[in-house]
Amino acid sequence: MSAPEDELLDRATRVVERARQMGADVAEATARQGSHLSAKVRMRKPELVEEAGSRSVGLRVMIDQQVAVTYTSDLSRRGLDRLVEDALELARLSEADSFAGPPDPSLLSDEREHAELKLYDSGMSDVDSGAALARATAGEAAALDASPRITNSDGATFTRAAGSSVLVTSGGFSGTSRGTYASLVVRPVAEDADGKKRAGSYWAARRHLDALEGAAAVGEEAARRTLRKLGATKLQSCDLPVVFDPDAGRAILGLVASCVGGGAIWRKSSYLAGRLDTRVASDLVTIVDDPLILRAPGSRAFDGEGLLSRKNVVIQGGMLETYLLDSYSARKLEMKSTASASRGASGGVGASTSNFILQRGDSSVDDLLGSTRRGLYVTEMMGFGFNAVTGDFSRGAAGFLIEDGELTRPINEVTISLPLDDLLQRIDAVADDLDQRTAIATPTFRVSSMTIAGR
Amino acid sequence: MTSRYQAPFALGGESPIDAQLASRLLTRALEKGGDYADLFFEYGASASYAYDEGILKSAGRGVAMGLGVRVMKGDATGYAYVEDFTPEAMDRAARMAAGIASGAGTKDPIGLDTPDLPSRYDVARLSLDIPGADKRSLLERADRAARAADVRVVRVDASISEELREILIATSTGRFVRDRQPLLRFGIRVIVEENGKRQSGSSGGGGRLGLEYFDGHSPEEHAEEAVRQALVMLDAREAPAGEMEVVLAPGDSGILLHEAVGHGLEADFNRKGTSNYTGRIGEQVASPLCTVVDDATLENGRGSLNVDDEGFEPSSTTLIEEGILRGYMQDRHSAEFFGLGPSGNGRRESFRSHPMPRMTNTLLLGGESDPEEILRSVKCGVYARKFGGGQVDITNGDFVFSLTEGYLIEDGKLTAPLKGVNLIGNGPDVMREVVMLGNDMAISDGIWTCGKDGQSVPVGVGCPTVKIAKVTVGGTQIGSAS
Numbered sequence: 018m019s020a021p022e023d024e025l026l027d028r029a030t031r032v033v034e035r036a037r038q039m040g041a042d043v044a045e046a047t048a049r050q051g052s053h054l055s056a057k058v059r060m061r062k063p064e065l066v067e068e069a070g071s072r073s074v075g076l077r078v079m080i081d082q083q084v085a086v087t088y089t090s091d092l093s094r095r096g097l098d099r100l101v102e103d104a105l106e107l108a109r110l111s112e113a114d115s116f117a118g119p120p121d122p123s124l125l126s127d128e129r130e131h132a133e134l135k136l137y138d139s140g141m142s143d144v145d146s147g148a149a150l151a152r153a154t155a156g157e158a159a160a161l162d163a164s165p166r167i168t169n170s171d172g173a174t175f176t177r178a179a180g181s182s183v184l185v186t187s188g189g190f191s192g193t194s195r196g197t198y199a200s201l202v203v204r205p206v207a208e209d210a211d212g213k214k215r216a217g218s219y220w221a222a223r224r225h226l227d228a229l230e231g232a233a234a235v236g237e238e239a240a241r242r243t244l245r246k247l248g249a250t251k252l253q254s255c256d257l258p259v260v261f262d263p264d265a266g267r268a269i270l271g272l273v274a275s276c277v278g279g280g281a282i283w284r285k286s287s288y289l290a291g292r293l294d295t296r297v298a299s300d301l302v303t304i305v306d307d308p309l310i311l312r313a314p315g316s317r318a319f320d321g322e323g324l325l326s327r328k329n330v331v332i333q334g335g336m337l338e339t340y341l342l343d344s345y346s347a348r349k350l351e352m353k354s355t356a357s358a359s360r361g362a363s364g365g366v367g368a369s370t371s372n373f374i375l376q377r378g379d380s381s382v383d384d385l386l387g388s389t390r391r392g393l394y395v396t397e398m399m400g401f402g403f404n405a406v407t408g409d410f411s412r413g414a415a416g417f418l419i420e421d422g423e424l425t426r427p428i429n430e431v432t433i434s435l436p437l438d439d440l441l442q443r444i445d446a447v448a449d450d451l452d453q454r455t456a457i458a459t460p461t462f463r464v465s466s467m468t469i470a471g472r
Numbered sequence: 473m474t475s476r477y478q479a480p481f482a483l484g485g486e487s488p489i490d491a492q493l494a495s496r497l498l499t500r501a502l503e504k505g506g507d508y509a510d511l512f513f514e515y516g517a518s519a520s521y522a523y524d525e526g527i528l529k530s531a532g533r534g535v536a537m538g539l540g541v542r543v544m545k546g547d548a549t550g551y552a553y554v555e556d557f558t559p560e561a562m563d564r565a566a567r568m569a570a571g572i573a574s575g576a577g578t579k580d581p582i583g584l585d586t587p588d589l590p591s592r593y594d595v596a597r598l599s600l601d602i603p604g605a606d607k608r609s610l611l612e613r614a615d616r617a618a619r620a621a622d623v624r625v626v627r628v629d630a631s632i633s634e635e636l637r638e639i640l641i642a643t644s645t646g647r648f649v650r651d652r653q654p655l656l657r658f659g660i661r662v663i664v665e666e667n668g669k670r671q672s673g674s675s676g677g678g679g680r681l682g683l684e685y686f687d688g689h690s691p692e693e694h695a696e697e698a699v700r701q702a703l704v705m706l707d708a709r710e711a712p713a714g715e716m717e718v719v720l721a722p723g724d725s726g727i728l729l730h731e732a733v734g735h736g737l738e739a740d741f742n743r744k745g746t747s748n749y750t751g752r753i754g755e756q757v758a759s760p761l762c763t764v765v766d767d768a769t770l771e772n773g774r775g776s777l778n779v780d781d782e783g784f785e786p787s788s789t790t791l792i793e794e795g796i797l798r799g800y801m802q803d804r805h806s807a808e809f810f811g812l813g814p815s816g817n818g819r820r821e822s823f824r825s826h827p828m829p830r831m832t833n834t835l836l837l838g839g840e841s842d843p844e845e846i847l848r849s850v851k852c853g854v855y856a857r858k859f860g861g862g863q864v865d866i867t868n869g870d871f872v873f874s875l876t877e878g879y880l881i882e883d884g885k886l887t888a889p890l891k892g893v894n895l896i897g898n899g900p901d902v903m904r905e906v907v908m909l910g911n912d913m914a915i916s917d918g919i920w921t922c923g924k925d926g927q928s929v930p931v932g933v934g935c936p937t938v939k940i941a942k943v944t945v946g947g948t949q950i951g952s953a954s
Binding site: 059062063064065066067068069070071072073084085086087088089090091092093095096099100103104106107108110111112113114146169171206213214215216251254284285286363364365399400401402403404406407409410411412413429430431432433434468469470471472 | 480486519525527528529530531532533534535536537538546547548549550551552553554555556568571572604605608626627629663665669670671672711713714715744745746748824826860861862863865866867868870871872873874891892893894896897898944945946
């Protein structure tokens with residue numbers, strides 16, 4: 018490993034040793050550093066260039082199963098001393114939790130087993146502020162030039178970021194990871210016939226710069242997505258089939274993710290608690306959590322406790338096969354960890370998803386839409402109308418009316434409602450247009466019927 | 473306010489920053505010919521205590537500190553931050569930000585003065601400095617009260633989070649200002665279960681104050697409120713779908729106005745012409761009943777400020793007066809654009825972010841109607857008692873809000889509790905449809921956090937009972953309301 022990671026390893030190791038000396042039974046430290054450059058243009062002029070570096074250390078300690086977490090960005094000797102002292106003081110204040118503890122040492126992975134996931138693009142740092150502004154400018158220009166009806170812009174932003182992190186535990190684990198990320202977002206604004214403004218956006222994001230969609234293509238797509246919203250109206254309240262595009266679908270899958278995490282299950286704050294090995298979705302639905310996909314945004318070689326990452330099939334043909342567990346939730350539920358622990362910069366550990374993906378089906382989007390006589394094609398959702406405890410779901414939505422298999426007119430200001438349980442069971446078509454821009458991803462899919470509230 | 477948590481840049485700290493040093497850094501930031509520069513030093517100490525399954529399961533503490541340097545040239549901003557206060561790091565940040573301009577700067581020293589500031593959040597007992605055991609016992613009381621409140625309570629989570637944010641702002645226009653901003657938030661969430669049906673309820677509060685918050689609000693009171701809400705929701709039935717009359721409860725419902733009209737009145741959107749309210753000062757934009765203010769002066773309010781994050785003292789800004797649009801919330805940049813004085817609404821999440829116009833405590837002022845009379849006037853509608861959160865499309869004011877507690881109103885009376893209710897509409901339309909305002913204006917307890925462009929800041933909201941003639945209710949029962 019290169020020098021920056023060595024320095025992080027050294028820092029984390031010293032923190033763990035100090036915590037152990039001061040009386041911690043278990044000490045786990047994560048040290049991170051990152052840098053980013055962000056350039057935004059608006060109406061063809063530079064608006065913001067931001068450059069920064071950041072670093073932090075997070076610590077979790079246990080004394081007799083009493084737990085505390087601390088973090089700091091103050092890496093002075095005094096700052097790191099305080100990090101450790103505070104953690105021990107707070108651990109003594111906490112009360113013993115009989116389920117607390119480090120992972121089973123026999124499950125810890127060795128650095129030599131860690132897969133090379135190709136998450137780092139060493140050429141990315143060559144993009145300086147001028148080049149970043151040029152990419153943003155090209156993206157916005159493509160949108161502004163697309164049509165005279167694009168009259169304004171919320172700007173275009175290009176960002177590149179790089180980060181390294183290490184995890185060192187008193188159980189003997191030590192691991193390093195690093196990654197890069199580049200993105201371009203374009204946000205045009207169009208004016209409707211009645212003067213109402215309509216904002217739209219499109220964005221691209223990749224681990225590697227050479228895989229990032231071209232700036233002009235991003236801008237043109239942003240313009241297309243903004244213009245097609247013009248003239249949107251409400252719909253009469255009714256029940257209709259609803260087709261979710263990958264952006265709207267991702268929001269739905271995010272809700273599923275929040276309901277299969279170990280924390281939500283043992284807390285019984287998920288409607289999926291107690292539903293293992295039962296049907297929770299239609300047989301077209303297979304959802305995997307796969308941390309080992311090369312170049313993917315949510316990939317990781319080891320989890321937040323040092324276990325070797327592995328692919329978990331969460332829902333197979335509609336049957337709930339497993340929850341996603343860290344070692345704490347696994348003990349709570351008398352199950353085994355699925356190596357799904359994630360550790361935040363602030364030191365806390367919980368179960369989380371990596372690349373959480375609804376597997377693609379075999380029909381094209383055109384065929385899926387073509388086989389929908391009348392329905393609502395949803396491209397955007399708004400609001401937070403989801404109750405994980407009951408699964409009740411109701412959110413604001415915008416998109417297009419489907420008539421005889423064609424998108425006819427834009428629709429907005431409606432809400433779509435259906436408990437998530439029913440929504441997943443009513444998925445009757447899954448398309449093949451899966452894109453790996455985000456860690457949670459879906460292809461286009463259709464729900465046979467939902468309640469739409471409008472006029 | 474003294475504390476064992478002290479910023480390194482405070483006078484008497486390890487790397488004290490005085491006006492002379494700040495002036496030198498500002499000169500460095502302007503060396504390429506920027507029009508304006510500011511320095512934002514921040515030290516944030518925070519802690520949280522999580523009570524879960526009858527024990528204090530975890531406690532945490534954190535320190536985040538750094539310096540953000542901003543340089544403006546025309547409408548363009550250069551921004552850089554570093555996370556330590558060594559001379560080399562601070563100099564590096566100033567040079568990086570300076571790069572937005574590409575000419576020659578002035579060598580004239582920048583004179584800095586410290587203005588007098590108000591004192592809007594005096595703290596009697598700074599939470600961070602009080603032994604953790606005191607906070608543990610407050611949480612224990614909440615837990616015990618929730619479990620005692622009803623046998624159907626199966627889970628209780630209670631938490632306290634506390635923060636002290638110390639800032640120092642120096643600007644090339646000559647301001648040199650320090651402030652210490654405390655923040656406390658208590659919250660409890662319960663899950664109840666009956667015949668296999670589960671529901672949750674929550675309650676919380678706080679503000680810019682210390683543990684004296686609990687002199688006025690007991691943990692037991694919040695626990696009982698959370699349980700009450702969860703039990704009510706056990707009997708909730710499907711909500712109607714369609715357009716109908718809606719009555720908003722006082723206090724918390726202010727979050728709807730925050731989203732529906734507040735964001736559109738932030739001056740950056742209006743400077744760029746991307747807000748629905750652009751160019752409409754002096755026009756009737758709401759029912760004549762409506763007067764909306766953004767008031768940073770509320771004592772100990774969650775959104776209150778002595779100074780904004782650009783060094784200006786905020787006061788109370790009238791946004792809408794009897795339905796007429798009077799002004800926007802300004803930061804320095806937009807105030808300059810509009811040729812006005814800054815309103816003190818320039819805020820940022822931390823030293824990692826540049827400031828933008830943001831709300832502080834946004835209030836719809838009270839009217840003259842008796843709240844009972846407002847309810848009685850509704851034949852069939854929805855009563856919104858508690859909100860879970862919401863979102864707005866600023867370009868046109870379209871919003872969606874989710875209720876965590878709502879009721880059907882039938883013949884002027886609250887009848888069945890409703891589940892899964894969303895209110896969907898358009899901010900400006902809704903403001904024109906306000907037909908009655910109660911005389912019971914209330915300010916929400918301090919729980920709300922506002923997000924914009926990825927930056928979160930604490931805010932306050934408030935309103936009286938509000939009757940809106942027509943809003944789309946997103947439920948599942950079509951045709952049951954007309």
